Amino acid sequence: MLQVENLNAYYGKLHVLHDLSFTIGEGERVAVFGHNGAGKTTLLRACVGDLASVSGAIRYRGTPIVTNEAHVNVGLGLGLVQQGANVFRELSVRENLLIAGLRNQGRAQEEVFGLFPLLKERREQIAGSLSGGQQQMLAIGMALMTQPSILLLDEPTTGLAPVIVRDVLHSVSEINRNRGTTIVVVEQNVQATLEHVDRAIVLKSGRIVYDGPSSTLLEQESLWELF
Numbered sequence: 001m002l003q004v005e006n007l008n009a010y011y012g013k014l015h016v017l018h019d020l021s022f023t024i025g026e027g028e029r030v031a032v033f034g035h036n037g038a039g040k041t042t043l044l045r046a047c048v049g050d051l052a053s054v055s056g057a058i059r060y061r062g063t064p065i066v067t068n069e070a071h072v073n074v075g076l077g078l079g080l081v082q083q084g085a086n087v088f089r090e091l092s093v094r095e096n097l098l099i100a101g102l103r104n105q106g107r108a109q110e111e112v113f114g115l116f117p118l119l120k121e122r123r124e125q126i127a128g129s130l131s132g133g134q135q136q137m138l139a140i141g142m143a144l145m146t147q148p149s150i151l152l153l154d155e156p157t158t159g160l161a162p163v164i165v166r167d168v169l170h171s172v173s174e175i176n177r178n179r180g181t182t183i184v185v186v187e188q189n190v191q192a193t194l195e196h197v198d199r200a201i202v203l204k205s206g207r208i209v210y211d212g213p214s215s216t217l218l219e220q221e222s223l224w225e226l227f
């Protein structure tokens, strides 16, 4: 369970997140929406301890997140897929997974190949020559190599064709169903995402303006004016 209490985040003098508090339960699928600059990436970075200047408390399964030391928190079971398909373009699919896996290899890789058979077929292909959607799947696969119990994804479908958007979101749901992994996904494709999550948090200028069931957002289009 991820517990965020009175979180504030800053870049120098710029105050980006204002007193955010929420809890995410084990196995929950949560979407984070909000327009550009609302603080979505900053929130994910804070949750994995990848920010220097934060106040408030973030705990994962009762353990405080270590600030500014994201790699330490990987050991707690947090995995982040950063915005913009971060893969090593000049390396093969297999090599990318190897690097991401650190200590976990065989089993984790088999799990990734089970989820994305295409990556198995293309394991010797250079990552930079994969399509955008395939690179995004590889980026998700890389995050899974550390066998996280909570996976945070930052706009995994940006720039992808609508049919591929659905594929990627479906894969994220599969990870939740097959592994029980808790999902926190930042998305611009609101409508498509709402079909794959239980709950939505909407940020506006670094503040939470909605936190509730995705079904309520889906039904009440008036709420969309929030963002």
Ligand SMILES: Nc1ncnc2c1ncn2[C@@H]1O[C@H](COP(=O)(O)OP(=O)(O)OP(=O)(O)O)[C@@H](O)[C@H]1O
Residues within 6 Å of the ligand: 011, 014, 016, 034, 035, 036, 037, 038, 039, 040, 041, 042, 043, 083
């Ligand atoms: N490294 C940084 N240094 C200084 N300011 C930053 C930094 N990263 C983000 N900001 C600022 O913090 C605010 C929130 O940015 P953030 O990237 O969290 O927004 P976002 O909701 O993820 O936006 P987008 O939808 O465009 O990805 C913005 O005003 C942005 O300019």
Ligand SMILES: [Mg+2]
Residues within 6 Å of the ligand: 040, 041, 042, 083, 154
């Ligand atoms: Mg962002």
